[in-house]
Every structure is written in structure tokens, then in C-alpha cells.
Amino acid sequence: MEEFAAVSGISRPTLSKYFNDPESVRQSTRDKVELALKQYDYRPNVFAVNQNRRTTRNIGVVLPNLSDPFFSEIGREVELACLTAGYSPILMSSHGSPEQESRNLEALRSLKPAGVLLAPFGRVSDRRDIERFSKDVPVVLFDANVEGLCEAFVGTDNFQTVDLIVEYLCRSGQPPCLFEMKSPLNPNANKRRQAYLESMGQHGFEAHIYQVDGEGWGFEEIGRSEGGRLLYEGRFKTDTILCSNDRLAIGMLSAAYNLGIRVGHDDGAALRIAGHDDHPFSRFTSPSLTTIAQDYAAIANRAASTLFNILDTGERLKTREETLFEGSLVMRNSA
Amino acid sequence: MEEFAAVSGISRPTLSKYFNDPESVRQSTRDKVELALKQYDYRPNVFAVNQNRRTTRNIGVVLPNLSDPFFSEIGREVELACLTAGYSPILMSSHGSPEQESRNLEALRSLKPAGVLLAPFGRVSDRRDIERFSKDVPVVLFDANVEGLCEAFVGTDNFQTVDLIVEYLCRSGQPPCLFEMKSPLNPNANKRRQAYLESMGQHGFEAHIYQVDGEGWGFEEIGRSEGGRLLYEGRFKTDTILCSNDRLAIGMLSAAYNLGIRVGHDDGAALRIAGHDDHPFSRFTSPSLTTIAQDYAAIANRAASTLFNILDTGERLKTREETLFEGSLVMRNSA
DNA sequence: AAGTTTTCTTTACGCGCGTCAAAATAATAT
């Protein structure tokens, strides 16, 4: 930097100022720097820069599971938003393990991130770890909520979306049963169950909930084996099944196919299956999956901009914000 | 560190030595440090540490597209291998864009990584950028090769895998046609075409290759629209189609379903479809997809250990290594 | 026990940059 200061004709402290914020120096000097920058391609040493700053321009992006295309897509949106705002996103996947989530936060700590965008596991997350971390670093949650923690939460209004699809299913055929896991990892699943009950009540139909065992992130497999078993045994009270998420639905579609049950909304079909999330693969299932599309982009951008606001003003939010976006019905062939 | 040296009764330089490599100090002092470590939870400042080292213990892991579950799974394996070996993986996705790949390498440069594990785009990658980067940092390629560049390449033997599935298909029914994209981004696709031609020749059958237009990473969509068109027009010369990868096959299965064509290897079926890669979703398609399983774990671990060897010895490989693992046939219901 | 080897302590410098205070300069206002 010393050398670059020499050749650019600008003093080192001013250069330092420039690299921290180009707008903070006079136009004429900015031009000089940028001219020299073209000839000598100097770049400040990341480590030296960050050593002296109390906080960096890094943003931690922590996702529960990158192997799930849902998260990798929303992660991409978030990453992009960080880049656009001049921050450096650091992507971390917790690989389906809440312990890894805590470890990721701990690892982030030493990178002194300016803020963190966290899609937590929810109920399974270690509340204390998240709480402790968010004391030191501003955290905005998205996708899954952890009640009362962190600066803000951005997600989808499950009551709106579930009502949307329940209403559609009731209107177009038999009222739906709900198919879900017995002990959902995800708070959204619980919201959706409540929403289902509420919505069925409003429409004057009896609710039927089918909960199956299964652990971990193998939703498709659970949907296929357990959902298939229920189908085989003829346990569902109606011919319409609303799955708590698309991955369960994908598994159940697979099971139905193997059992020779025709799924769809046309005359020859014996079963309707619907999902939730508009998973990237849901348009390629056989038949294609009727589902609810969450507004990935809106959620990601709002979460990011909420965080950037906190960072810009330099002060935490006085009251915790919760923003819920509406989803939309995606009508395909399975229901 | 000064303070921690005081309370632990160890001099600061020795502490520094300990943190660089705990094995490098005497057992008794190691115990003292670790005892003190429990009471005072001191951790060296990452940035200060890396500022002084010419190279860090960071490993860049660059993948072409995290939205593809194939890559996210192999990425996970690689990450794990790095962690186990005591390195810090830094995951980067190029989001389907070769330009982003170059940008990722450029961004990695300032993090002074000890080495990089790169799954390149292949033909579309910017050879010069990769070449220039690998001059400064040891790079091991995996999944897709870039001829002659970097220290080593680890992947799958497409000639073995394609021959395996071609042989199976020929033996169990009509010989397969090959379905692929016109201008594949990926060198593996080209290898597979060659392998298909070779294998068909060996088995004494006529080869039929169907190449379709389409750009980008929407393989499923291309498989469905273009593959569906070919199916609809009855263009395939045999009733067996080998898709260049699973994602194309998934799209084509979807198309076949929509056209009312029954896919499978039993009597009532009119079409057989096979894929390549054992994509995480291939077991949940309708019907489930017969395909080739690559040995993700072996590839990831070999790529990682090759890199670690280079880092440990401190010297580049004299001759570029190419390691190809064999894949295995996964017989399911689609063929 | 004396000599040898290994490991540790002391002391000191430097990495590349952020940042502060005082002085110098440039831009703007009167």
C-alpha cells in the first residue's frame, strides 16, 4: 500500500480511506486512485484489513441443508443480494444437523461477520446458541422462525398459503387429508397443520391428519415408504392428500405410481396429491405436482435488506420484525 | 495471546508454535496449554494468523452449480474431507456461469488458500484463467476434466460406465439410442458419446444419436420439451433411450408420462429410459430410473487426498495424475 | 555426572493496514 501510495501520488491514510469507502474522498482524488488502480492492480490484503476493523464486511449465510434444492436456490438469492450491496457472503450448510448449525455459528464468530442471515432448523435448533450468537452479531432469520430470537424473521404466511390450496382442493373435489411427519423438524410444518385445521373448519369439512414416523432429511423416502403403506392399506379417508411439503409429495407420487394408482384431477384418476413449496423438481414429477409457490426472491431480498438496514444505521431493531410473504397456487396435474 | 501466555505459564512463541501444530511441542507443554485452554477459551485471531503466513490452511472448493443436488452432495463429501484433514473449506458455487467460475478463483486469490478443489465447467471454462490461477495455487480438478491443466484430475471412467449400461440394455432388450444436448457444456458428455459409439460397435449394433438444442442448466426442461417432441414424433429408432445424464432422463420420463407412454422393462411397457449419475432424485421418479452410480465418495476423497499430499510435501506433482473410478449399474424400473 | 540433544524462554522485528493528531493544502464562501 505504501508503494501504491507512492506511484498514485496519494498518501497512504487517504488510500485507506478510499478503500473503506470510495465516496468518502474527494472526486478528484478518487479519480487519481482509480487511474493508478488500473495500472498497478493493487488490492488491499484482506487479512490485514480485517484484523484492524472490529467488524468486517462479511455476511454469514447459514442454511440447514444445501443438498435440498429449495435451500440452494434461496441461498443463491441471498448471496446475490449480499454481493449487490457490497458485502461478502460466506455460505455455510449445516448438512441437516442442528449441532452443525451451532458449530457454523461458532466458526463464523472468528470471521467477525458484520451480520448473519440464518435459515435455522427451528424447533431443533439450539435456542441458546442462537441467542448467544445473536447478542454479538446481528442476525436475521428467514424461512423458518425461532420465536422471539434475533432481529427479524422473514418467511411465508403459511396460513394464507394453506388456506389457498385447501380452498382450491375443496372446491375442485373431495376435501384434503393432511400428510406429514410425526415430529416435524420445521416450525413451518406445525404452522401448516394449524392452518389446515383452521381452514378445514372454515370450509365446514372434517379434518384428517396422518402423521408418520421417520427421521432426518430423507423426506422423499419417508413419503414413499410410509405414505405408500397408508395408500396400500387404504387408510386415507378421502381421495385427496395434501402433503406438508413437496418432498413428501414427491415420495408419495412415487409410491402411488408403484402401486398402480393413477394420480391426477381428470376422470380416470383415483387420487389427488398436492404439495407445498414449489420444489424445483415438482414440475417434473409424474404427474406434475400441484403445489404452493413461495416467493423465494422476495423472502431472500427482504431478509437481506433488513440486515443491511441494521448494519447501515448501526443500531439494532427496537422491536423484532416479522414479515410474511404470500404464496401462490401452482396448478399442475396431480391435483 | 500475551495474556493467555501469562496465565498458561507458556511463552508466547511456544504458544504460537502449538497453535500451528500441537504435535510440534512436548507432550507436557501441550497438556499445560490444553488445560489453560479449557479455562480461558482463548482462540487465535484468524486474520492476524493469516496475515503473516504466506499461505493459509484454507481450501477453496469451487463447484459449477450448487442448485444441482449432484454437486451439493459431492461438495459435501469434499468439505468433510477437508475438515477431517484439518483444513478450512471455503465453498463457492459458480451458479452455472463460467464467468463466475473465473471470478470465484479471483476472489479466492485474496484468501491465500493453500489449495483448491475445482469441479470446472470443462470446455466452457476459461482455460487461461484456470491456468493462470493454478500457477499460483495448487489445484486438483474433479468431476470434469480440463485437459492438461492443474495438478491432477479425479473422475469417473465414462467408458467403463457407459459400456456397462449399454451392455445391460443390449442384453435385456433393444439396443439403446443416445439422447443428449447438441453442444454439451460438460466434457463428460463428450466422453459418454464416444463411449456409446465404441460400445455399440463392440456389441455389433447400429448407433443412433439424438442431439437437441437447449441452453443453460435446465436439463430437465430440455429433456421434457425436446425429448418429448422426439417421442411424440416417433423419431427414436429403438424403444430404448440412454440419456447422457439423469437430469435429461428425468425430463424425458416426465414427457413420456404426459404422452401416456408407459416406461419400464416389463411386458406392458413401450419404452425404456436409462440415465447416468444416480442423481438423488432418480430413485423417486415414476418409474424409478435405471442409471449408473458414480462413486461420489471415492472421487471426493481421492481429489482431496491428492491435494493434501501436494500440500504436505510442499512440492507440485512432477507428472499430472488422472484417476478414474469405476461406476456401478443401478437397476431400477425404467429400463 | 558430564556431555549432548531437544525444547523452551527472552527479546525483538515485521506483516499490511486502521486510525489518530497536527500541520499543510485545496476548495468554497464572503
Added chain:
DNA sequence: ATATTATTTTGACGCGCGTAAAGAAAACTT
């Protein structure tokens, strides 16, 4: 043209650690 304000320069210190040299201490050898 002079006073005022905004910006830059000079000079200097410190961040937290790696690392080198020389001497002290501990461990091992025979």
C-alpha cells in the same frame, strides 16, 4: 483578496500474531 471550511499529508502508534536468534532449561545419552 481574505476568512472559513473541507480535505489531504505527515508522522506515528498499534492490532495480534509469525518468526528468527541467542541463551536457558529440561530431557536424554553413555
